[in-house]
Amino acid sequence: MNTYLETAADVYKQAALKPDIGLCCTTSPIWQLPGLSIPRIMQEMNYGCGSTVHPRDLVHQPTILYVGVGGGMEVLQFSYFSRKKGGVIGLDVVDEMLEACHQNLLSAEKENSWFSRDFVDLRKGTALELPIEDNSVDVAAQNCLFNIFTPEDLQKALKEMYRVLKPHGRLVLSDPITEDPMPDSLKQDERLRALCLSGSLSLADYLRMITDAGFGTVEVRAKRPYRILAPGQYKTDQLIVLESVEVCAIKDPMPEDGPCIFTGKAAIYFGQEEYFDDHKGHVLMPNQPLAICDKTAGALANLGRNDIFISDSTYFYDGGGCC
Incomplete structure (x- = not known):
């Protein structure tokens, strides 16, 4: 494992052992649905930078892959729409996070009469080499994880997501971006990269990497302010504005004249x-x-x-x- 990925694993190991409410700054509300109760511990471990999957993506009892399980809130929400054994696959590379998610799902089972723990299949694995069969997933998602990767590893992760999705399947992503130059001093800071701050690409570069992976249709669903990296607080001479972008990439055939980006x-x-x-x-x-x-x-x-x-x-x- 690359050293920056080891740093990220350690950050999220600590966040699993002791919930870090300030680790991320989510900007979208928790789903409010009839009969859905989110345990408090899941809310405290809601590590992300925005929304990923929308309920309209979750029709006809889909098979859903979520990479980077966190406290389990999103896999629980997805299970609301896919109430079948193994309907949601939760993947994480950190043992402690997988165990925390498992325990939180047991708590959710007690709070939600409709939910069964076996709706969620927790697996250990990396986004760079998904332990998932080809063309087997209807919807895949990640929230503020791919921003950790270097461009080379991000390319691998996107191609892996493309591989496991069924034709016309959807990859839904939420990541920080920036239109401001990111100095090397920040890019090379492994802890800042692990915190999803210094790996931010421009929106154009981010979308280009998605379409280079083969996705023929891409929807930019939301873009909003996220964080500020200010001189004196970080190793930068210029103010860097981060935004959170929410994107849906669809495994449609690539048109001859290039991808359709909305x-x-x-x-x-x-x-x-x-x-x-x-x-x-x-x-x-x-x-x-x-x-x-x-x-x-x-x-x-x-x-x-x-x-x-x-x-x-x-x-x-x-x-x-x-x-």
Whole structure:
């Protein structure tokens, strides 16, 4: 194991033995669903930087893989929608975290009449070499884990996720990003990398690594402020702003003209005709916004028309539209 991964394992070993409420700063609420009770210990061990899977991703009793189990809150929430033996696979490399998650799930079983401990299959393993069969998972997720990896290891982890997903399966990720230069002094700080701070990529680089792994469709579902690395507090001369991004990557075939990446852009036609048809699958009705991928936004802009408005990226995409 690389030394930086050993440092990360030690950080999360300590967080398993003694919950560290301030370890991460989640910005999304715990799911509030009928009959779902989250043990307090799980809430205290809610280590992440945002939301991952949305309930709409969890239809038809899916098989779900969650890498980096933490205290077990997310695997419990996923089990609410996949109430079958081994319906949720929880993976972690830290023995102490797996044991803490197991004990927390036993507590959850007592608090939730619908939940059975065998709904969750806890396995030891690394994201760099998943102990999972090819094309066997409907939904895979990770929350503020892949940010720990170097770019080389991140590439391996993304390809592993792609391998285990079924065709059209979904990989849902939440990670910090930054548009500010990250100095080498921070990149090489193994503890800061373990804390998901100094491994942050730009959004463009992050998305490019996802599509390089083979994902043909990518949705940027949310982007919000996360942390500040300030001079005097960290080894940097410039203020570094971190944001938390939530992305869904879909194992769709790669289009010949490149991936479809949705960053929350929309097109609105306001011309005199009944509708506008670009004859490439996009029909714009007057003054009805249509969600479009960045590739389509560029193609429409290149038409040079003055009766089509194309919005900037909102970095919020909630489905619908076309590519």
